[in-house]
Amino acid sequence: xxxxxADAALFDTEVYINYFLAAFKSVKTGKVLRLEKSDRCVLDRxxxxxxxxxxxxxxxxxxxxDIPIVSAALAGFSNKALKQIANEIIxxxxxxxxxxxxxxxxxxxxxxxxxxxxxxxxNSLKIYNGKMHGRRMQDLPVDEDAVLTHDEMDVxxxxxxxxxxxxxxxxxxxxxxxxLREQMTKQYGVDLRSKSDAQIAEAVxxxxxxxxxxxxxxxxxxxxxxxxxxxxxxxxxxxxTELNAVLDNxxxxxxxxxxxARSLCRTS
Numbered sequence: 001x002x003x004x005x006a007d008a009a010l011f012d013t014e015v016y017i018n019y020f021l022a023a024f025k026s027v028k029t030g031k032v033l034r035l036e037k038s039d040r041c042v043l044d045r046x047x048x049x050x051x052x053x054x055x056x057x058x059x060x061x062x063x064x065x066d067i068p069i070v071s072a073a074l075a076g077f078s079n080k081a082l083k084q085i086a087n088e089i090i091x092x093x094x095x096x097x098x099x100x101x102x103x104x105x106x107x108x109x110x111x112x113x114x115x116x117x118x119x120x121x122x123n124s125l126k127i128y129n130g131k132m133h134g135r136r137m138q139d140l141p142v143d144e145d146a147v148l149t150h151d152e153m154d155v156x157x158x159x160x161x162x163x164x165x166x167x168x169x170x171x172x173x174x175x176x177x178x179x180l181r182e183q184m185t186k187q188y189g190v191d192l193r194s195k196s197d198a199q200i201a202e203a204v205x206x207x208x209x210x211x212x213x214x215x216x217x218x219x220x221x222x223x224x225x226x227x228x229x230x231x232x233x234x235x236x237x238x239x240x241t242e243l244n245a246v247l248d249n250x251x252x253x254x255x256x257x258x259x260x261a262r263s264l265c266r267t268s
Contacts, residue, residue, distance in 0.1 A: 025165070
């Protein structure tokens with residue numbers, strides 16, 4: 001972690017066929033930085049890289065979307081190509097590693113926190129903003145497939161900054177959860193700041209298992225066609241002859257016996 005979340009920069013991007021924007025807002029000072037790529041502005045890739053290198057950035061749904069988009073922008077991709085990448089992520093749910101491999105660019109390594117897994121429920125940033133009584137709620141003001149005029153670029157830029165305000169409000173609302181994740185990140189040496197409670201449990205268990213056994217736990221490889229049997233506990237038994245007969249069928253069944261399992265369900 002380069003900086004604490006108190007010194008972080010809120011982060012968001014907007015992508016159109018002729019317009020790209022990476023916007024940052026300082027949590028401490030409220031100052032906003034806009035870095036644009038369009039026919040009126042050359043993207044300052046050096047400045048963009050500098051911000052990502054020097055600050056912890058905080059976004060919403062940013063690991064699967066904004067990080068690969070800004071990685072491609074830093075690699076020099078055109079606005080048209082960035083829009084194509086964005087469409088694949090949104091419409092096809094393409095994963096960052098798959099996108100970077102398909103388009104042959106490296107995903108940037110940066111100190112980043114994504115709030116989407118930490119926030120309760122599975123809502124959009126707009127809905128969270130409403131629940132938190134954000135001062136301004138706004139949908140995307142220009143159709144996502146539009147070719148923007150310069151005036152529309154300014155409108156989209158203002159919309160993006162409003163999303164930064166919503167991200168900041170959500171970050172403040174989740175302050176307690178984020179503080180705990182920062183502490184656990186230092187304790188376990190694994191970045192837990194963007195993880196849900198369940199994901200944290202999985203990461204910590206893996207870390208502790210490796211510490212105790214010296215080996216990284218791995219998912220078991222299951223051979224296609226492998227059969228399984230349910231091991232009935234010794235304490236499982238019934239007074240009824242009929243139910244014990246059903247239990248015997250369960251004990252004898254394996255993964256091949258789908259027809260038998262359906263029959264058992266009907267019998268019981």
